[in-house]
Amino acid sequence: MTCFGRSTETAELWRHFKAGRNLLMLAPRRIGKTVQINHLRDTAAEQGFRAIVLEVAGFREEKDFFRQCCATIQEELSTGAKVMTAFNDRLSRLFRGHDGGDWRQALLQTDWRDFANHLLAHLDEHKNEPPWLILVDELPIFVLALRERGGVQAVSDFLYWLRNMRQKYRQVRWLYTGSIGLDSVARRDSVEGALNDLDVFPFAPFGPDTARAFLADIAKRRGRTLHEDAAEVILRRLGWLSPYYLEKVAEDACTLVGTGGVLDLPRAQTALDRMLDLEKRTYWSTWREHLDRNFSDPERSRFYTVLETVAKSDAGAGSDALLPALNRGSEPVGEAALRHLLDTLLADGYLAVDSERRYRFRMNLLREWWLRYVVL
Ligand SMILES: Nc1ncnc2c1ncn2[C@@H]1O[C@H](COP(=O)(O)OP(=O)(O)O)[C@@H](O)[C@H]1O
Ligand SMILES: [Mg+2]
Structure with missing residues (x-):
C-alpha cells in the first residue's frame, strides 16, 4: 500500500523518534493511521531504526501482546531473526534448569512482567545496531479487552508497567495508535498518569490540496481525468477529508466514466449520492457501532440524542438546543454532563465546533447518512 501525501507527517514523526520521544497518535478510524505506521516500518532502515508493527486489536491478554511482539521481531528483515536467537540464549541462561532456549516456552512458564x-x-x-521502534496499532481496543477480563486493575497494571518500561529502557521507542480515545478510556479508569510521559501526535485528515491531488491521482491511475468542479464537490460534501472516503468516492466515480473520459461534476454527485446507498452501509456503520459497542446507557442514548439534534440543524446546534433535547429523558442532564458528551464526540471524530460553540458533523456526508438511516 502506498502512503500518499503524508510526507510532512512522516518527517515530523521521525524527528520525534530521533529526539527520543514516545508518541500517542489518537485519531478517528479510517484516517490512515495504519497506513502511516506501516510506512514508518517500511522506511525505518533509511532512518536508522529497526521497526515492527504490532496489531493488538484482537488480543485478550498480556501474554498475547508479548507473543506477538516476539513473533514480529523474528520476522523483522534486518536483524530480527538474529536478535531472537540471542534472546533465546539469554533466556536459557536465565532459566537454567528449565527447558529454556525457546521464548515461547519461557513465555508460558513465567509471569508476563x-x-x-x-x-x-x-x-x-543492542547499542551498535539501530534502535528499535515498536509501533502498536489500536492499543485502546486491547486495553478494553484487558478490562473485560481483569477489570480496572489489569488496565492500570498494564499501562503503568508499559510506562515503567519506557522510562527504564530508553533506547526503545514506542508509538501507540488508537481510534477510540485512549485518554477517555484512561480517564474512566483514572489511569491518566500512565500516559503522561507520551507526546501526543496530532494526526489529521488530508488538507484540501492533498485531497485534490489524491483524487486526481486515483483518476489518473485508472486512465480518467478529474474535472476541477468534480473535485470541489467531493471535498465539500465529504467535509472531512479522510483518505478512505476520498478513495471510495473517486473509485466509484471512475466506474461511471469510460477509460480516457472526464470525471465531471454530475458524475461526482452521482458517486456521492451512491455513498449513501444501503449496500454501502458498511462504509458508515462503524460510526454507529462505535457508540453501541463502547458505551452503555444512559450515556449511549444521550450520544444518539446529541447527534440527532445536531444532524437536524442546518446551522449547527449549541447547548441551547442540546440541553432541552437531552432533558426530555427521565434523568436530568446538566451542562457538565453535556460538555463531557460533546468532548467525546469531538475527540472521536463525529463533531466539530465553531467559535460560537455550535456543533456540526465533521463529515457532511455522515450527517446525510445519519439523517437517512439513524434518525427515526
Ligand atoms: N496515506 C494514504 N495513502 C493512500 N491511501 C490511504 C492513505 N491513508 C489511508 N488510506 C486509505 O484509507 C484506508 C483506511 O486507512 P487506515 O490506515 O486503515 O485507517 P485507520 O488505521 O486510521 O483506521 C486504507 O485502507 C487506504 O485505502
Ligand atoms: Mg487502523
Whole structure:
C-alpha cells in the first residue's frame, strides 16, 4: 500500500523518534493511521531504526501482546531473526534448569512482567545496531479487552508497567495508535498518569490540496481525468477529508466514466449520492457501532440524542438546543454532563465546533447518512 501525501507527517514523526520521544497518535478510524505506521516500518532502515508493527486489536491478554511482539521481531528483515536467537540464549541462561532456549516456552512458564522485562532489556541493549521502534496499532481496543477480563486493575497494571518500561529502557521507542480515545478510556479508569510521559501526535485528515491531488491521482491511475468542479464537490460534501472516503468516492466515480473520459461534476454527485446507498452501509456503520459497542446507557442514548439534534440543524446546534433535547429523558442532564458528551464526540471524530460553540458533523456526508438511516 502506498502512503500518499503524508510526507510532512512522516518527517515530523521521525524527528520525534530521533529526539527520543514516545508518541500517542489518537485519531478517528479510517484516517490512515495504519497506513502511516506501516510506512514508518517500511522506511525505518533509511532512518536508522529497526521497526515492527504490532496489531493488538484482537488480543485478550498480556501474554498475547508479548507473543506477538516476539513473533514480529523474528520476522523483522534486518536483524530480527538474529536478535531472537540471542534472546533465546539469554533466556536459557536465565532459566537454567528449565527447558529454556525457546521464548515461547519461557513465555508460558513465567509471569508476563518478568518475560517482557527480559525482552525489553534485550532490545535496549543492542547499542551498535539501530534502535528499535515498536509501533502498536489500536492499543485502546486491547486495553478494553484487558478490562473485560481483569477489570480496572489489569488496565492500570498494564499501562503503568508499559510506562515503567519506557522510562527504564530508553533506547526503545514506542508509538501507540488508537481510534477510540485512549485518554477517555484512561480517564474512566483514572489511569491518566500512565500516559503522561507520551507526546501526543496530532494526526489529521488530508488538507484540501492533498485531497485534490489524491483524487486526481486515483483518476489518473485508472486512465480518467478529474474535472476541477468534480473535485470541489467531493471535498465539500465529504467535509472531512479522510483518505478512505476520498478513495471510495473517486473509485466509484471512475466506474461511471469510460477509460480516457472526464470525471465531471454530475458524475461526482452521482458517486456521492451512491455513498449513501444501503449496500454501502458498511462504509458508515462503524460510526454507529462505535457508540453501541463502547458505551452503555444512559450515556449511549444521550450520544444518539446529541447527534440527532445536531444532524437536524442546518446551522449547527449549541447547548441551547442540546440541553432541552437531552432533558426530555427521565434523568436530568446538566451542562457538565453535556460538555463531557460533546468532548467525546469531538475527540472521536463525529463533531466539530465553531467559535460560537455550535456543533456540526465533521463529515457532511455522515450527517446525510445519519439523517437517512439513524434518525427515526
Ligand atoms: N496515506 C494514504 N495513502 C493512500 N491511501 C490511504 C492513505 N491513508 C489511508 N488510506 C486509505 O484509507 C484506508 C483506511 O486507512 P487506515 O490506515 O486503515 O485507517 P485507520 O488505521 O486510521 O483506521 C486504507 O485502507 C487506504 O485505502
Ligand atoms: Mg487502523
